[in-house]
Amino acid sequence: MPDHPAAIAALAARDSARQQAPEDAPEDTHAFAMRFATRHATLAPSSHNSQPWRFVLGTDRVMLCADRLRALPVVDPYDRELIISCGAALFNLRVAIASLGMGYAITLFPSSTDPDLLAEVRLLRERATAPELAALVGAIYERVTTRHPFAAEPVDAAVEQHLMDAARAEGVEVACVSESEPRNAVAGLVAEADRQQFADPRFRRELAKWIHPRRTDDGMPAYAAGLGGLLDFATPLVASAIRTFDLGGGVAATHRDLAAGSPLLLCLATGVDNAQAWLATGQALERVLLLATVHGLCASYLNQPIEVPELRPRLGAMMGLQGAYFPQLLLRIGHGTPDAATPRRPLEAVLS
Numbered sequence: 001m002p003d004h005p006a007a008i009a010a011l012a013a014r015d016s017a018r019q020q021a022p023e024d025a026p027e028d029t030h031a032f033a034m035r036f037a038t039r040h041a042t043l044a045p046s047s048h049n050s051q052p053w054r055f056v057l058g059t060d061r062v063m064l065c066a067d068r069l070r071a072l073p074v075v076d077p078y079d080r081e082l083i084i085s086c087g088a089a090l091f092n093l094r095v096a097i098a099s100l101g102m103g104y105a106i107t108l109f110p111s112s113t114d115p116d117l118l119a120e121v122r123l124l125r126e127r128a129t130a131p132e133l134a135a136l137v138g139a140i141y142e143r144v145t146t147r148h149p150f151a152a153e154p155v156d157a158a159v160e161q162h163l164m165d166a167a168r169a170e171g172v173e174v175a176c177v178s179e180s181e182p183r184n185a186v187a188g189l190v191a192e193a194d195r196q197q198f199a200d201p202r203f204r205r206e207l208a209k210w211i212h213p214r215r216t217d218d219g220m221p222a223y224a225a226g227l228g229g230l231l232d233f234a235t236p237l238v239a240s241a242i243r244t245f246d247l248g249g250g251v252a253a254t255h256r257d258l259a260a261g262s263p264l265l266l267c268l269a270t271g272v273d274n275a276q277a278w279l280a281t282g283q284a285l286e287r288v289l290l291l292a293t294v295h296g297l298c299a300s301y302l303n304q305p306i307e308v309p310e311l312r313p314r315l316g317a318m319m320g321l322q323g324a325y326f327p328q329l330l331l332r333i334g335h336g337t338p339d340a341a342t343p344r345r346p347l348e349a350v351l352s
């Protein structure tokens with residue numbers, strides 16, 4: 001049993017979703033299904049664990065809204081990662097509904113005047129829209145971001161192909177590298193991006209704000225902050241150290257080693273760079289992550305070269321993407337020991 005308050009809260013969030021097993025669903029209520037699906041949506045990953053979403057529940061539908069009060073204006077000035085995070089939550093909604101044997105009809109961006117309304121998901125009781133997604137529901141509870149080094153053991157080629165197919169099923173392009181030479185090149189770019197980001201005090205201040213050694217329902221607890229062995233993350237001094245010092249050199253070295261040592265780097269990319277593409281990317285991200293979890297794989301992020309605008313096209317070229325594609329996320333994937341789960345806000349806090 002974990003003893004850290006944030007880890008206990010993290011388990012509670014997962015358990016409250018898991019304990020509502022589909023078999024318990026009352027025969028006649030859509031309301032149950034909507035709450036069930038929304039609970040699962042909240043277990044999605046989000047940048048800095050900001051959980052930038054709100055849900056408006058109706059009797060047979062749920063509206064997914066962006067919560068821009070939780071934006072990260074320095075690292076994510078256009079809310080690109082914010083919308084990607086909401087896309088991951090939307091994918092969990094779809095999986096949860098599928099696991100109840102129900103279907104859904106989704107209208108993306110249902111309002112021409114309010115860009116914060118990202119999707120309306122309507123329940124279709126009579127038929128399952130995507131029964132193949134139901135098998136992913138267990139992975140929603142298990143998936144965590146794992147920032148430790150992975151084993152050198154390669155990712156099976158057939159599994160790699162499945163992960164790529166999963167991204168493409170969501171309309172998102174994907175490129176993988178597993179050979180050491182391109183991995184090392186990408187690792188160098190990640191390190192360059194780290195140095196640039198940490199040299200900016202505004203970036204450090206924003207990151208520090210989301211490292212919450214004591215708070216328990218959002219942000220990254222010390223154990224998940226993931227800056228390698230650079231600092232003792234068990235202490236509340238972490239956030240203060242990040243805010244105060246340019247730790248870019250140490251962080252860059254750690255991330256370069258993590259990138260170069262991971263057996264598979266996977267980049268999600270889109271042909272356009274707008275909110276629709278970001279929402280699709282989020283769904284592709286969660287589909288890839290849940291499938292990786294099913295296959296016993298761990299994953300973590302190396303988005304820094306995408307967050308530094310001038311490095312983004314260089315990453316695309318290194319990953320072998322055509323110039324027409326915009327890299328959206330860079331993941332490292334491999335075999336490892338999953339990290340502890342991060343906390344989530346309670347369902348009532350995200351309902352409007």
Ligand SMILES: Cc1cc2nc3c(=O)[nH]c(=O)nc-3n(C[C@H](O)[C@H](O)[C@H](O)COP(=O)(O)O)c2cc1C
Nearest residue numbers: 045046047048049081084085144145226301303342
């Ligand atoms: C769009 C997006 C971008 C992210 N970028 C990073 C990143 O650059 N570095 C990192 O370590 N984690 C990154 N994460 C992972 C989040 O920090 C993580 O999802 C969050 O802390 C919740 O933890 P969990 O994934 O274990 O549930 C990102 C997640 C999302 C959805």
